[in-house]
Amino acid sequence: MERHFDEELTRLNEKLLSMARLVEESVALAVKGLKERHEEFGRDVLEREQDVNLLEIEIDELCMKLLALRQPVASDLRFITSAMKIAGELERVGDLAVNIAEVSLELLKVPLLKPLIDIPRMASIAQSMVKDSLNAFVNRDEKLARSVCERDDEVDCLNDQIFRELLTYMISDPSTINRAVGLILIGRHLERIADHATNIGEDVIYLVLGKTIKHHIEEIRREQETP
Amino acid sequence: MERHFDEELTRLNEKLLSMARLVEESVALAVKGLKERHEEFGRDVLEREQDVNLLEIEIDELCMKLLALRQPVASDLRFITSAMKIAGELERVGDLAVNIAEVSLELLKVPLLKPLIDIPRMASIAQSMVKDSLNAFVNRDEKLARSVCERDDEVDCLNDQIFRELLTYMISDPSTINRAVGLILIGRHLERIADHATNIGEDVIYLVLGKTIKHHIEEIRREQETP
Numbered sequence: 001m002e003r004h005f006d007e008e009l010t011r012l013n014e015k016l017l018s019m020a021r022l023v024e025e026s027v028a029l030a031v032k033g034l035k036e037r038h039e040e041f042g043r044d045v046l047e048r049e050q051d052v053n054l055l056e057i058e059i060d061e062l063c064m065k066l067l068a069l070r071q072p073v074a075s076d077l078r079f080i081t082s083a084m085k086i087a088g089e090l091e092r093v094g095d096l097a098v099n100i101a102e103v104s105l106e107l108l109k110v111p112l113l114k115p116l117i118d119i120p121r122m123a124s125i126a127q128s129m130v131k132d133s134l135n136a137f138v139n140r141d142e143k144l145a146r147s148v149c150e151r152d153d154e155v156d157c158l159n160d161q162i163f164r165e166l167l168t169y170m171i172s173d174p175s176t177i178n179r180a181v182g183l184i185l186i187g188r189h190l191e192r193i194a195d196h197a198t199n200i201g202e203d204v205i206y207l208v209l210g211k212t213i214k215h216h217i218e219e220i221r222r223e224q225e226t227p
Numbered sequence: 228m229e230r231h232f233d234e235e236l237t238r239l240n241e242k243l244l245s246m247a248r249l250v251e252e253s254v255a256l257a258v259k260g261l262k263e264r265h266e267e268f269g270r271d272v273l274e275r276e277q278d279v280n281l282l283e284i285e286i287d288e289l290c291m292k293l294l295a296l297r298q299p300v301a302s303d304l305r306f307i308t309s310a311m312k313i314a315g316e317l318e319r320v321g322d323l324a325v326n327i328a329e330v331s332l333e334l335l336k337v338p339l340l341k342p343l344i345d346i347p348r349m350a351s352i353a354q355s356m357v358k359d360s361l362n363a364f365v366n367r368d369e370k371l372a373r374s375v376c377e378r379d380d381e382v383d384c385l386n387d388q389i390f391r392e393l394l395t396y397m398i399s400d401p402s403t404i405n406r407a408v409g410l411i412l413i414g415r416h417l418e419r420i421a422d423h424a425t426n427i428g429e430d431v432i433y434l435v436l437g438k439t440i441k442h443h444i445e446e447i448r449r450e451q452e453t454p
Contacts, residue, residue, distance in 0.1 A: 053442035060439070064308065071298040081291065081311065088312065167404065174401045177394065181411070188415075212287070215280035 005070050012062055012083055013138050019055040019090045020134035022048060024127050026097035027193060031123040034104035035116050045101035052094035059087040082207045086137060089196040093130055096189045103182045113169065113179040122158045122190045125151055129197035136201065142208040148201035155194035162187040232297050239289055239310055240365050246282040246317045247361035249275060251354050253324035254420060258350040261331035262343050272328035279321035286314040305437065309430045313364060316423040320357055323416045330409045340406040349385045349417045352378055356424035363428065369435040375428035382421035389414040
């Protein structure tokens with residue numbers, strides 16, 4: 001019985017890792033298609049969406065089964081509820097990769113506004129955050145999880161920079177507006193991907209420590225207790 | 228013991244309803260501040276954020292306690308895991324209200340670009356979706372949950388309309404770019420609020436039926452089984 005439970009937890013880990021790999025690749029493909037101006041990459045991303053969705057449901061069903069049949073407590077319970085949350089985050093990352101691919105496919109119909117530098121950089125940080133957050137999860141690596149959360153600021157700064165630069169393009173030449181708005185949207189999608197990786201990082205820290213660090217809750221509660 | 232469990236489930240319901248009310252009001256205030264050009268409404272939204280975050284954590288902790296101590300099965304188990312997911316969705320709605328308030332506060336520094344009609348309409352639909360999704364949850368009302376999911380298309384259409392209209396403003400008069408981009412962002416935030424309400428609607432349907440309708444999973448699985 002115990003061994004069977006361990007096997008199921010291993011299966012859950014593997015499914016989450018496959019899902020993470022799939023969405024990471026989707027993000028990479030979506031941005032690659034935009035940068036190298038190849039439609040096929042964007043189309044690949046759209047085709048992968050269904051696999052991502054199916055994996056989310058499989059993980060959810062496996063977690064519900066484990067909760068119902070094994071009635072786990074303490075760290076096993078936290079592991080399973082974290083897995084459900086992480087699958088939800090990964091599914092959103094997959095959706096955002098689809099959104100990026102959709103905008104990219106539109107942008108391929110018109111000439112490139114400017115050589116892309118910051119967007120691929122942002123994409124590569126966001127991808128590494130998704131990857132590391134999942135590695136942190138399977139290895140219960142709190143340090144790695146914290147490093148994911150720390151990288152979020154860098155992505156936010158890059159997005160802000162991209163936004164400001166594109167605004168100046170639009171203002172000086174209104175014929176660029178359509179394309180600039182497309183790139184602004186892609187920047188925001190990448191920023192949200194980094195946010196989801198950060199959420200996963202916070203879930204991992206909760207899993208390891210057994211307490212939540214979300215929303216700086218400890219400081220707030222301490223303040224409330226101090227008269 | 229059984230009665231105590233019921234009381235705790237009632238407490239969970241109440242906490243979720245308070246959280247929903249709080250974020251609904253935040254969305255309303257954020258858009259009202261923009262429409263009526265009053266800074267104080269936007270500031271109110273920023274101040275409420277911490278209460279929303281605290282409620283999310285309280286709900287999460289209560290759910291973990293119920294899972295560990297009561298070891299629920301079947302519909303009680305689904306109820307508790309759904310509650311955790313719904314608290315996560317509501318927290319994101321709260322975040323989006325803050326994002327809207329932040330953009331609005333910036334937009335108040337410059338003259339109004341155009342009388343706002345579609346954005347308040349979108350906001351009021353998105354709000355009603357959040358409200359109804361929670362009512363559907365506490366009353367296990369599958370029909371109401373489905374009506375929430377159906378309203379999502381309307382919000383998407385409105386957002387598309389707003390986006391296209393603002394593009395024409397920017398193209399014909401580049402001095403409107405900054406303000407138009409702000410309103411485009413607010414439209415997208417409202418669209419995402421409607422998406423979160425739709426996710427809650429799907430969770431409710433799962434809770435009532437005991438099976439997921441997400442991602443049209445049944446059709447996909449049927450197709451896969453057909454040789």
